[in-house]
Amino acid sequence: MNPEERKKKTEAILSKRNIPFIDLLPFTEDENEVAxxxxxxxxxxxxxxxxxxxxxxxxxxxxxxxxxx
Structure with missing residues (x-):
């Protein structure tokens, strides 16, 4: 899953549970870039x-x- 997909999925979960979030936050690193x-x-x-x-x-x-x- 790339960073954009992960962010969209997380935001959908938060929205469904009525948990506020800041949608302007940047993407995190790609899974392949993290050790x-x-x-x-x-x-x-x-x-x-x-x-x-x-x-x-x-x-x-x-x-x-x-x-x-």
């Missing part, structure tokens, strides 16, 4: 996002920062 991330990269990103959320909800708590160090 999936490694399991290592995905895991590191999840851990960083978890620590970011934990820090945001626990003001003054430095344990998440210490964990990342």
């Amino acid at each position: 999936p991330r490694s399991i290592q990269d995905i895991g590191e990103r999840i851990i960083c996002l978890f620590c970011l959320a934990g820090t945001a909800f626990s003001e003054g708590d430095t344990s998440f920062v210490e964990y990342l160090k």
Whole structure:
């Protein structure tokens, strides 16, 4: 599926469910141009996002920062 088709399909699904969207957004990359991330990269990103959320909800708590160090 090319980017134009994917965008049209997504917009149709959103419209059907009455979910607003911005129709002026650009297309994403073609599936052939994207390389999936490694399991290592995905895991590191999840851990960083978890620590970011934990820090945001626990003001003054430095344990998440210490964990990342």
